[in-house]
Amino acid sequence: MREALKNLPSGPAAAAILGLCLVLGLAGCAPKAPLQGTPTPGLADAALTAGYPEMALSVADRILASDPRNVPALVARGDALYATGRTDDAAAAYRRGLAVQPADPAANAGLGRILLRTDPKAAEALFRTALRGRPEDPALLSNLAVTLDLQERHAEAQALYRRSLAVAPDVAATKTNLGLSLALSGDTAAAQALLRPLAAAPDASQQAHDNLAVAQILSGSPPTPAGLAAQTATATPSAPAGGAYVQLAAADSQTGAEAVWQRVRAQVGPLLAGHTQQIVAAEVNGRTFWRLRVPTASRAEARTLCDRLRGRAVHCWVTTG
Incomplete structure (x- = not known):
């Protein structure tokens, strides 16, 4: 048991995972003993947060076996499946939850996340429903903004990015998305002013560099070294032999x-x-x-x-x- 615990996260997450081990009797995680307690959606969430999506899925499935209309468990199942890249199965879990509680914020947010790129209008409706239950959720505000950018409704998107940043001002991804939205709407000067410090940061994301390059290209200026990756990416291609x-x-x-x-x-x-x-x-x-x-x-x-x-x-x- 001690050896198994060495591989668990520390703090509250360790306690939650240990609880999962005892409830589920998972091999290599807890000793063989009678199962104790009842799994809860909260334990599934803890497992996912700690980086154990398969364990989270096991917990959710254990709950759903006896309570198939448990919406938090259906959402936990969807979140775990999404984390492992099984998006079709995740969407099905979220839809099962919405069939029980159509206004559930987490189920709407989960399905909206999946539909974001392929059907932004449908995702927009889902995020708006989720926001009725969580009006100041910065991730929901930012995701809704992305759906509007994808529909070329940049002014509306920018207002939502700013609302998100008012709640969570240090989220670089939201700032980076706002910078791209500004560039796409024609305000390249504001976009570059926002994106330059993000791209210059020691922990800058590739997205920050690429979005800065897009803003510079749209402004008619040659990209700076921070944005050269995006300019190089649009160069005349040479097809790989046999590729x-x-x-x-x-x-x-x-x-x-x-x-x-x-x-x-x-x-x-x-x-x-x-x-x-x-x-x-x-x-x-x-x-x-x-x-x-x-x-x-x-x-x-x-x-x-x-x-x-x-x-x-x-x-x-x-x-x-």
């Missing part, structure tokens, strides 16, 4: 394609580590489209990457040209 592409969008403008790239990167993070984007103009029936795609070394690699992206609710397809 294939994962296409993410066919946008009406280069700016639109760049915006999709920023948002996909923010959504999937490490899945695109080591990959660069290519934005290529294509004439189709007299109309110009801007293809956003990621080069890979082989068709098999492209299929694998696209499957993983789809698992995170990112629309994509494989192409060789």
